[in-house]
Amino acid sequence: MSEEVYREGLIEATKLTNNHLHAFIVYGSHVAGYARPESDYDFLAVVKDFKEKIRYNYLDLPSGLEASILLVDKETFEKDMERAFLGEFVAGRLYGSYIPLLNKDYILEYEKILKMRTIIEELIDLYSEFESFLPNLMVPLEYFLYSKLKKRMAIYPPVKYSYTKTFFGPSGEANTEFSLRLFRVAAQELSQKGILELVEDKVRIIDPQVTRARIEDFLHHLHQIYRGVKSYLVHAWAGKVGPRIVVNEFRSKISRAFRKYEVPEPLKKPYLLLKLSDADVGFFYESDLEKTIEDTLGSECEIVEKEKVSGFLSTLYRLRVEVKEEKGIYVYKNYSDVGRLKWFPVELWALTAAEFSAAPKTRLSNEYLYLTKLRKLGFNVPKVLAVMWDEKSLLMEYVEGTTLSNLISNKVSDIDLEGVAARVGELLSLLHSHQICLGDAKAQNILVTDEGVIYFTDLEQANQQGNYAWDISLFLFYSARFPTEKGKILRTAESFIKGYGRHGDPAKVAEASSAKYVRIFAPMVLPDTLKSIIDLCREDRTK
CATH class of the missing domain: 1.10.510.10 (Transferase(Phosphotransferase) domain 1)
Known part of the structure; x- marks a missing residue:
C-alpha cells in the first residue's frame, strides 16, 4: 500500500510543479512508524524556479488517502539547509526519518550540510557553557541530535509529540540511527578539516579558541531567537489553505496536546549524555553532593561530617562518608563566586609580576586539567573522582599528610x-x-x-x-x-x-x-x- 501511495504523491507533485520537480521525499508519522489511522501522508517537494518560494498543498490522493505536499523553491531549500534561511522550517524535516523518492543524492548532500552546520552550532553553545573545560568532554553524536530537537521544541512546542514518537516510539532505535548516519558523515568531514576529533561516534573539540569568540556566541544566540520567530512566520506563509484544512490542522494539534506521553530524558536534558574523556572520572551536569558520591562509589552513603579546610574564604572541605558501615574520607572543592574573592587581593598584590584567574569555570578547568596532566606525567597529586559541573566542584580522594x-x-x-x-x-x-x-x-x-x-x-x-x-x-x-x-x-x-x-x-x-x-x-x-x-x-x- 505504501509504495502505491508514494507513487501517487510523486505524480501529484509532478503535476503541481509543472514538471519542475527537482527532488521529492516522503517523511512524517507513516515513515517513522507511529501513524494513526487518520494521519496524513507528508511529502516534501523541492521545485526549480518556484516563484511562490514555499507553499503547502493539502489534497486527497486517488487512493482516497489525505496528503500534504510542502512545495519549496530549490534555492530557498538550499539556503534553509546552509544557514536556516527559513528558520529551519523546511530543514527541520530532515532531522527525522524520510524516504527519498526522487534525486536521492541531492537530498543526502544537503542533509549532510544541515548536520554539519548543526554540529558547529551546538559546539558553539557548548563552548559558551564550558569554555576552557570543553576539550575534556566527549560529546556523543546523539547529543547533537537531541540538543537540536530540544531547541526546536522550545521554539515550536507541537513537535514534542512527533519527536517523542519518532525517536523513542516503537521504531525509535531505527529512526535515531537513520538520523545519526549523516551526523556521522558530517563529523568525519569536520574531523578531516581539523575542527574536531571523532572517536567511536563521540566528538571532542580540539581547540575552543579556534572555534569561537564571545561576540560570535552572542550573535548566534540572537540568530537563534530570530530563527524561532521566522519559523512561525514561514509556517503561516506556507499554509495558504482553506478553512477546512485550518480546522483539521488545529484539531490535530489540540488532540496531540491531550495525548498522554512523557518527553524522554535525553530530549529534556541532552547534556546528561556528556562524558569525560577519562572514563574513570564521573561527570555530573546536575547532581547534589551525596548523590554524586553514591554514583561514584556505586553504593548508598551518608555524609556524616563536612569540615572546612583552611581559612575563611576557603571552599575546600573534608568529607567523612559512611558507606555500608565503613567510613571513608574525601575532599570536596567548590570553585564558587565566594572562592573567587580570595584572588582579587592576590591579583592586586602580585600586579605586574604574575597573572591569576578568578573565574570559577577557568579555575575548575585548570585544576582538573593539571591534576590529570601531572598524574599522567608521574607526579603525585590527589585523584579526581568526579566533576560536578552545575556546582562548579570537584570530588577528590583524600591524601593524609x-x-x-x-x-x-x-x-x-x-x-x-x-x-x-x-x-x-x-x-x-x-x-x-x-x-x-x-x-x-x-x-x-x-x-x-x-x-x-x-x-x-x-x-x-x-x-x-x-x-x-x-x-x-x-x-x-x-x-x-x-x-x-x-x-x-x-x-x-x-x-x-x-x-x-x-x-x-x-x-x-x-x-x-x-x-x-x-x-x-x-x-x-x-x-x-x-x-x-x-x-x-x-x-x-x-x-
Whole structure:
C-alpha cells in the first residue's frame, strides 16, 4: 500500500510543479512508524524556479488517502539547509526519518550540510557553557541530535509529540540511527578539516579558541531567537489553505496536546549524555553532593561530617562518608563566586609580576586539567573522582599528610625538612621542564605524607609555558614569612635551590630574586632574611 501511495504523491507533485520537480521525499508519522489511522501522508517537494518560494498543498490522493505536499523553491531549500534561511522550517524535516523518492543524492548532500552546520552550532553553545573545560568532554553524536530537537521544541512546542514518537516510539532505535548516519558523515568531514576529533561516534573539540569568540556566541544566540520567530512566520506563509484544512490542522494539534506521553530524558536534558574523556572520572551536569558520591562509589552513603579546610574564604572541605558501615574520607572543592574573592587581593598584590584567574569555570578547568596532566606525567597529586559541573566542584580522594608550610613553621617535627625542600625543588624543576607552571607554588599547597611522599595540590592557577621565576620566588619568599628562626628558613631555601638546580635553569633562580618579585614580598619578610635569600638565589653554583 505504501509504495502505491508514494507513487501517487510523486505524480501529484509532478503535476503541481509543472514538471519542475527537482527532488521529492516522503517523511512524517507513516515513515517513522507511529501513524494513526487518520494521519496524513507528508511529502516534501523541492521545485526549480518556484516563484511562490514555499507553499503547502493539502489534497486527497486517488487512493482516497489525505496528503500534504510542502512545495519549496530549490534555492530557498538550499539556503534553509546552509544557514536556516527559513528558520529551519523546511530543514527541520530532515532531522527525522524520510524516504527519498526522487534525486536521492541531492537530498543526502544537503542533509549532510544541515548536520554539519548543526554540529558547529551546538559546539558553539557548548563552548559558551564550558569554555576552557570543553576539550575534556566527549560529546556523543546523539547529543547533537537531541540538543537540536530540544531547541526546536522550545521554539515550536507541537513537535514534542512527533519527536517523542519518532525517536523513542516503537521504531525509535531505527529512526535515531537513520538520523545519526549523516551526523556521522558530517563529523568525519569536520574531523578531516581539523575542527574536531571523532572517536567511536563521540566528538571532542580540539581547540575552543579556534572555534569561537564571545561576540560570535552572542550573535548566534540572537540568530537563534530570530530563527524561532521566522519559523512561525514561514509556517503561516506556507499554509495558504482553506478553512477546512485550518480546522483539521488545529484539531490535530489540540488532540496531540491531550495525548498522554512523557518527553524522554535525553530530549529534556541532552547534556546528561556528556562524558569525560577519562572514563574513570564521573561527570555530573546536575547532581547534589551525596548523590554524586553514591554514583561514584556505586553504593548508598551518608555524609556524616563536612569540615572546612583552611581559612575563611576557603571552599575546600573534608568529607567523612559512611558507606555500608565503613567510613571513608574525601575532599570536596567548590570553585564558587565566594572562592573567587580570595584572588582579587592576590591579583592586586602580585600586579605586574604574575597573572591569576578568578573565574570559577577557568579555575575548575585548570585544576582538573593539571591534576590529570601531572598524574599522567608521574607526579603525585590527589585523584579526581568526579566533576560536578552545575556546582562548579570537584570530588577528590583524600591524601593524609601535612603541609610543607606546617613543617617550615615548626608545627611538625621529626621530618627531614631540608631533604623534603630539596625534593620539592627538584620536582618543581621537572615540572618546568615539561613547560608547566604551578602559578600558586606556596608551601601550604604542598602535602608531605608520613612516608615523605610529596603531593602537589591547589592547581587552579597552573598554566602552560608560564612564569617559572614566579613559581620559585613565591615558594622561597612566601615561605620566609612564617615566624620561624632565620637559620631554618635559609637552610630550607638553600636545599630547595640545590634541588631545583638538578634539572632547572639557574638563570630562573637568579631571576626569582629580581626587584620585580622581591618588592611584593618585602613587606612581609624581615629585611635581613630577605637579603640572605636574594644572595642564595644569585650565588654562582657553576664553580
